Amino acid sequence: MVTNEQRLACAYLLKVGEPPAPALRSFVSEHGVVAAAEAVRSGEVPDSVATETSARRHIDTAAEDLAAAKSVGARLVTPEDEDWPAWPLLPLTNAAARGLKWASPPLGLWVRGSASLEESLQRAVSVVGARAATSYGEHVAAEMGYGLASRGMTVVSGAAYGIDGAAHKGALNANGRTAAVLACGIDRAYPAGHSTLIDRIAAQGLVLTEYPPGTPPARHRFLVRNRIIAALGAGTVVVEAGQRSGARNTAASAAALGRVLMVVPGPVTSAMSMGCHDLLREGLATSVSSVAEIIESVGLFGEDLVTKPDSAARPTDGLDSEALRVHEALEPRVAHAAERIAEASGVPLSRVRALLPALELTGLAERCESGWRRAKEPV
Amino acid sequence: MVTNEQRLACAYLLKVGEPPAPALRSFVSEHGVVAAAEAVRSGEVPDSVATETSARRHIDTAAEDLAAAKSVGARLVTPEDEDWPAWPLLPLTNAAARGLKWASPPLGLWVRGSASLEESLQRAVSVVGARAATSYGEHVAAEMGYGLASRGMTVVSGAAYGIDGAAHKGALNANGRTAAVLACGIDRAYPAGHSTLIDRIAAQGLVLTEYPPGTPPARHRFLVRNRIIAALGAGTVVVEAGQRSGARNTAASAAALGRVLMVVPGPVTSAMSMGCHDLLREGLATSVSSVAEIIESVGLFGEDLVTKPDSAARPTDGLDSEALRVHEALEPRVAHAAERIAEASGVPLSRVRALLPALELTGLAERCESGWRRAKEPV
Numbered sequence: 153m154v155t156n157e158q159r160l161a162c163a164y165l166l167k168v169g170e171p172p173a174p175a176l177r178s179f180v181s182e183h184g185v186v187a188a189a190e191a192v193r194s195g196e197v198p199d200s201v202a203t204e205t206s207a208r209r210h211i212d213t214a215a216e217d218l219a220a221a222k223s224v225g226a227r228l229v230t231p232e233d234e235d236w237p238a239w240p241l242l243p244l245t246n247a248a249a250r251g252l253k254w255a256s257p258p259l260g261l262w263v264r265g266s267a268s269l270e271e272s273l274q275r276a277v278s279v280v281g282a283r284a285a286t287s288y289g290e291h292v293a294a295e296m297g298y299g300l301a302s303r304g305m306t307v308v309s310g311a312a313y314g315i316d317g318a319a320h321k322g323a324l325n326a327n328g329r330t331a332a333v334l335a336c337g338i339d340r341a342y343p344a345g346h347s348t349l350i351d352r353i354a355a356q357g358l359v360l361t362e363y364p365p366g367t368p369p370a371r372h373r374f375l376v377r378n379r380i381i382a383a384l385g386a387g388t389v390v391v392e393a394g395q396r397s398g399a400r401n402t403a404a405s406a407a408a409l410g411r412v413l414m415v416v417p418g419p420v421t422s423a424m425s426m427g428c429h430d431l432l433r434e435g436l437a438t439s440v441s442s443v444a445e446i447i448e449s450v451g452l453f454g455e456d457l458v459t460k461p462d463s464a465a466r467p468t469d470g471l472d473s474e475a476l477r478v479h480e481a482l483e484p485r486v487a488h489a490a491e492r493i494a495e496a497s498g499v500p501l502s503r504v505r506a507l508l509p510a511l512e513l514t515g516l517a518e519r520c521e522s523g524w525r526r527a528k529e530p531v
Numbered sequence: 532m533v534t535n536e537q538r539l540a541c542a543y544l545l546k547v548g549e550p551p552a553p554a555l556r557s558f559v560s561e562h563g564v565v566a567a568a569e570a571v572r573s574g575e576v577p578d579s580v581a582t583e584t585s586a587r588r589h590i591d592t593a594a595e596d597l598a599a600a601k602s603v604g605a606r607l608v609t610p611e612d613e614d615w616p617a618w619p620l621l622p623l624t625n626a627a628a629r630g631l632k633w634a635s636p637p638l639g640l641w642v643r644g645s646a647s648l649e650e651s652l653q654r655a656v657s658v659v660g661a662r663a664a665t666s667y668g669e670h671v672a673a674e675m676g677y678g679l680a681s682r683g684m685t686v687v688s689g690a691a692y693g694i695d696g697a698a699h700k701g702a703l704n705a706n707g708r709t710a711a712v713l714a715c716g717i718d719r720a721y722p723a724g725h726s727t728l729i730d731r732i733a734a735q736g737l738v739l740t741e742y743p744p745g746t747p748p749a750r751h752r753f754l755v756r757n758r759i760i761a762a763l764g765a766g767t768v769v770v771e772a773g774q775r776s777g778a779r780n781t782a783a784s785a786a787a788l789g790r791v792l793m794v795v796p797g798p799v800t801s802a803m804s805m806g807c808h809d810l811l812r813e814g815l816a817t818s819v820s821s822v823a824e825i826i827e828s829v830g831l832f833g834e835d836l837v838t839k840p841d842s843a844a845r846p847t848d849g850l851d852s853e854a855l856r857v858h859e860a861l862e863p864r865v866a867h868a869a870e871r872i873a874e875a876s877g878v879p880l881s882r883v884r885a886l887l888p889a890l891e892l893t894g895l896a897e898r899c900e901s902g903w904r905r906a907k908e909p910v
Contacts, residue, residue, distance in 0.1 A: 170856065170877025207873035207880055288798060370859040372852065417796030417808055419667060420820035429796055432811065432818040439811040439818075441799035473751065477549065480749040494586035498549025501586055 154232045161189035162230040162260040163214035167364045168192060168205050171376050174248055174256035175200035185230065185259075213364070220365035225354070226264040226338040237261075237384070240273040243409040244383045252408060255379055258362035262338040265331075265358035272329050272358055276306040277446060278385030278406070280378075280399045281315025281392040286424050289392035292416055293318035294325075296389065299443030301328020308333065308384045310377065311346055311353070315391045315399070324352055333380050334361040335373040342369045378402040379409075387412030387450035389440060393427030400427050407436050412450050414440040467516060474499050478507045479516055482526035489523040533611045540568035541609040541639040542593035546743045547571060547584050550755050553627055553635035554579035564609065564638075592743070599744035604733070605643040605717040616640075616763070619652040622788040623762045631787060634758055637741035641717040644710075644737035651708050651737055655685040656825060657764030657785070659757075659778045660694025660771040665803050668771035671795055672697035673704075675768065678822030680707020685736070687712065687763045689756065690725055694770045694778070703731055710763065713740040714756040715748040757781040758788075766791030766829035768819060772806025779806050786815050791829050793819040846895060853878050857886045858895055861905035868902040 162185050169176040179201045180188040191197050192205045193212070218228060229235055247255035263269060277300050279293060293315045297307045301323035309316040311332040323330035332353045334342065338361050341347035353359055362380070363373065378398065382388055382405035390413070393399035407413045415437040418425030431437040440446045468479060474497075481496035482488075490508060494501040508524050511517035518527045541564050548555040558580045559567040570576050571584045572591070597607060608614055626634035642648060656679050658672060672694045676686045680702035688695040690711040702709035711732045713721065717740050720726035732738055741759070742752065757777065761767055761784035769792070772778035786792045794816040797804030810816040819825050847858060853876075860875035861867075869887060873880040887903050890896035897906045 168877075203879055203882075204877070207877050207883070211874065288800070292799060370856075372855050372859055416799055417804070417811070417818070419798055420671060420795055421667070425796070426820070429818050429820045432796070433820075433824065439796070439808050441805070441808045441812075445812065476751050477749075480751055495590065498547075498583070498586050500582050503582075504586070 154230055158185050158232055159218065159228055159230060160214045161185045163217050163228055163364065164189050164212050165192065165259050166228075166262075166362060167211060167213055167217060168208045169259065170204070170208075171258060171362050172254055172256035172379070173204040173259070174253040176204045177248070177256045177259060180259060185232070217364045217366075220339055221262055224264065224339045224365075226262050226359075226365075228260055229263050229269055230260045235269045237270050237273045239270075240276065240384045241380075243411060244379060247409055254376070255405075255409065257383075258380065261360045261362055262364070263358060263360050264338055264354040265356075267329065267358055269358065269360075272306045272331060273308075273384050275304060276308050276331070276385050277450060278308040278381050278388040278402070279315070279319035279391060280309055280381060280388060280402045281319075281390055282394055282397055282399055282424050282427075283312050283314040283316075284394070284424065285314035285318070285392050286418075286422060288418060288422070289315055289416075289424055290318040293391045294322035296391070296416075296443055296446065297322025297330070298326045298328075300446065301326040301330065303443065303447065304328075305447070306331055306357070308381055310335070310374075310381055311342075311350055311359075313343055313346070317346060317349060319391070320349060320353055324356055327356075329357045331358040331360060331384065333377055333384070334359060334369075335363070335377040336369040337361065337363050337365040337367040339365040340368070374398055375401055379405045382406035382409055382411055385411065385450075387414055387446065389414045389416065389446055390428055390431065390437070391416045392418060392422075392424040393431075394423055395426045395430060397427055400431070403427075403431055403437065413437040414446060414449055416440060467514070470514075474503055475507050475511065478504055479511055479526065482511075482517055482524060484526045484528070487518075487520040487523040487525040493524060533609055537564050537611055538597065538607055538609060539593045540564045542596050542607055542743065543568050543591050544571065544638050545607075545641075545741060546590060546592055546596060547587045548638065549583070549587075550637060550741050551633055551635035551758070552583040552638070553632040555583045556627070556635045556638060559638060564611070596743045596745075599718055600641055603643065603718045603744075605641050605738075605744075607639055608642050608648055609639045614648045616649050616652045618649075619655065619763045622790060623758060626788055633755070634784075634788065636762075637759065640739045640741055641743070642737060642739050643717055643733035644735075646708065646737055648737065648739075651685045651710060652687075652763055654683060655687050655710070655764050656829060657687040657760050657767040657781070658694070658698035658770060659688055659760060659767060659781045660698075660769055661773055661776055661778055661803050661806075662691050662693040662695075663773070663803065664693035664697070664771050665797075665801060667797060667801070668694055668795075668803055669697040672770045673701035675770070675795075675822055675825065676701025676709070677705045677707075679825065680705040680709065682822065682826065683707075684826070685710055687760055689714070689753075689760055690721075690729055690732070690738075692722055692725070696725060696728060698770070699728060699732055703735055706735070708736045710737040710739060712756055712759050712763070713738060713748075714742070714752040716740065716742050716744040716746040718744040719747070721748045753777055754780055758784045761785035761788055761790055764790065764829075766793055766825065768793045768795065768825055769807055769810065769816070770795045771797060771801075771803040772810075773802055774805045774809065776806055779810070782810055782816065792816040793825060793828055795819060846893070849893075853882055854886050854890065857883055858890055858905065861890075861896055861903060863905045863907070866897075866899040866902040866904040872903060
């Protein structure tokens, strides 16, 4: 059980420390959230923590923030909560421990949506991409969102225009689960044109952010937010990305976190696929063309290896190269003697004499009075 | 200098041994072409050679074949000729020596076109793909054929409909070099609808085949021919390929020969790109989106590393994360005191006071009576 004091302390620290706040995060882990908040408030903290907290430590809006969240149907989930997604966030903790400061995990998460955070994120795939997506990219993102959600996966993305929105919508259309990670306060809808979509996501899935209510989106916050998207999916699929794009930042984060990085190929004539192809070419990502390939790549279900659609079998499929050459040397209408077939195929006469009856048995050759001809292929 | 006797012997053996004839090829290497032909003709050869030659050893049309070739402006190039492309064919010799019988090099090549074989193939790239190509695939193949030829590369392909034809045409349109490797006699045009194209290739580049004049195309001959296409290019680019296609066979040959295998990505919604994406996914091929990337991949010119087109630089590009946060916290119209900016950005006040004048110097911030605001971004 989380005490009211702990939740207030968490809300206070989320307001004071602009994420990622790696020193503050370590300080909280070491001293507990209540003692850490008290120390921050009084300014009696190590220099590294002071750097991250001095600008705002006098601002304590914890109670107001919790009330503001409540008024939009949101709650604050802290690491002390049972529903905290510790397992999906573990790559951030590990990366931060390896010295990647940008990867420091959030101090808490503001959440809209009644679904369980921990359960929803057990099987999740992140689908991201360009805002200025093409209709091809949006089509593929929607199909993948739909297919992943239909197979019980939660589709994580950033609620942006273009690929993000298409992926969320695909999942919603499948009546599946989807989670949007915002770069602003939980009481804000950004982009404004997606406010209805964000409401639908909250109703059917989850909307999350580490930013306290009222926080406006800002460019650096999108980049910081991307580490959470990259962490929450067992893998990240980049559907379309220009050569310079936020999606490439999420991709780089996913790779650095040891998450499976996947890209969807597209026309080489499309600028919006250039970022994807670069990631492929640099060997950083796997190519995925279907939901089955995504699930195979993230390896969540061992049994879900991709089975290729059967390509049409040909009656000559089982033939070895000599038999194939003899079969090719047969003409469909005119019959020829074995000697002539040996010459045409270059296969020794003795082998031709052995192979022709075998081809007859499998229905590929016909014996006539004047020799052998090719049988009509079965329809 | 090649003697008439040697050329006749080579023509005789090309007629007798259906390619690839690995035992015959070794036998010729060991004994010389004239003695080998004599032994084959008399039937006094090891069993392995007899298997490859007994069906046709009684047919000696060498003189007629040379005459038929001459009548269509073709010549026979033998391994004894100065113009023999020994270097491009070396991967076949090496693979055959490793026991890959299908890779046995040709005994000789029938050639149309006045260009030097050896010189033309010094810098060559093979471009192959589906016959049932899409307009996307044909467009990309033509562009790549044009671009490679413009940069002095010879474009090798198989003269088929679809990708092959588009690649040849692209090279011809650049007034560059292109080489078509046929799976039938040099006096035949297959497919018939490409007879004009094949004539144009012969006039401007090269048409080659190991099959003697009069040989009809046959399914197994396309597969056998593909090893030569795979060998002659320093790398092979598959532009489009279905999941089961001849292009995939050429791709597998190129990979087995140690040649660079490249594929062009395409829409995942296109069946004609599935073979390419499978090769990518299986880690067998490199993704290429441009001529520059092909040339970089084949590594023919060390200096030709791909330079990315400059993406538009932003004035904030050089800023570190604290400066970026301070800049984001500035408003374009309303000026604020440094204290307020410290709160909004979460950056310590002392750092904000140092960063604001720095941002002013680079034209990103403006000092006003009431504090600081964001400067208009330079157009």
